[in-house]
Amino acid sequence: MASTGLAAVASVISLTLTGHGAAHPLEWGSGPLTVDALPRVPYAAHRGGAREVPENSMAGLAAAYRRGTAQVLDFDTRLLRDGTPVVFHDATLNRTTFLGGAVSGLDAKEWRGVRLRPRDALPGSWRSERPPTVAEVLDRFGGRTVLMLEAKDPRGLGRLAALIRERGLTRSVFVNTNDPEVARRVHALGLLTQLWRSARQLRTDRPEQWRPHVDLLDVDIRARDADVRRAVRSGIPRVWAHTIVTPAQRDRALALGCNGVITDAPGRLFRHPARVPGRVSAVLGR
Template sequence: MAALPRVTYVAHRGGAREVPENSMSGLMAAYARGTAQVLDFDTRMLRDGTLVVMHDPTLNRTTFAGGAVRGLNVREWQGMRLRPRASLPGSWRSERPPTVAEVLDRFGGRIVLMVEAKDPRSLERLAGLIRSRGLTRSVFVNSNDPAVARHAHRLGLLAQLWRSAEQLRRDRPERWRPFVDLLDVDVNARDADLARAVRSGIPRVWAHTVVTPRQRDRALALGCDGVITDTPGRLARGRGPGRG
């Protein structure tokens, strides 16, 4: 974490408009391209407690199967296959969606990771995976719930809290300063709400989900020091001078 640049770029779900989201091949491509300093992915828990990489609660949108992710065990998970979107640039093959352990083993210690814990019940198990690999200072654990962020902090993890534009209208971010390491703010929020987040005293304030240079430049002009993007390759090509 300490080695991150002044302005940090995050490949959201690996860069979901450029690669198959939450896939090992997509994360590997984002890492190899070097256009982001952080790789983001989502986690869910199977019925046997295995943590896997998946955004949705169901398999329907991103795989060839259907039904609830939590209804599977790890053996059944091994039989799932991701369905790359036809609109993605390049050629992508179907592949098995990874487990969280596999992603941590592949990238842990090589690049900073951002993990959204979709199931708060999984937090203790996720903490165990991170601690056992010595990655507590290089993995942000993300949630929309301040109570989950506080729990992550108490577990010795880097706590990240994301907030929508509507939530930021009512939020008082300075209240979270004691336990939030990274505030993740909606790029569509009002200027005043983004500026208030930046002034909160939380060490890092990054904007999501950025897809255009104009969105990026506005967030940075308002004081955000990170960009969470579905298009890290595109934004890197358009990166202005002095942006890290």
């Protein structure tokens, strides 16, 4: 399918720029790539695409960026003892590294000694590496593609906001949370607000109440059809579905009206064009 509109073309162009050599990929004119350049139905690589790459790793994010099968890179953030924001999902090191204990118990110097443990089930060959800091990810990918970061520790919102502002990325980074009150704080800081909700939460949510301060509502693909449709009708401009791993899940989300896909398997979805009656294919280049 041919790309529709200059914004989609700009997004595709940005995805061809890889490595550290391309200092400031542009849209049409000047400045970093922003959400305004996203295609009609963007794909977000959840934790970099956790079924295809080591989650929340620099190598994994770089691979997802190079492959160009997602237009948004998603990662999680936590806070170290000294206030340094780092890229990590769990509260403890045990599941994804060779160490144990609380992430919040380490400082920046100690963090340099942490090494990720890639899962054996991942395709390809991956080396152990240090989990990056948020600043490192923003410096490498900020302005080259749209980013999505989850603030696992709301105490770090001020620091995250400063890192985003210092780099001129307030229109290039979604800040994600499951807490509607934290979402209000994100909005008050002048950042793009993403609110994710579980299937259980969506049963009783009234998403229209969040319209003034939520830029992206992130809904659980396991939710009932009626609950997803209610979210789509909320007036929030972007309603994306998580965490999608199969083409059938993707097609259901699009059929229910979602206009974005958050996936652990962007490569797999790219290889299977969307088949949604009455809807244009959501796969770039198809």
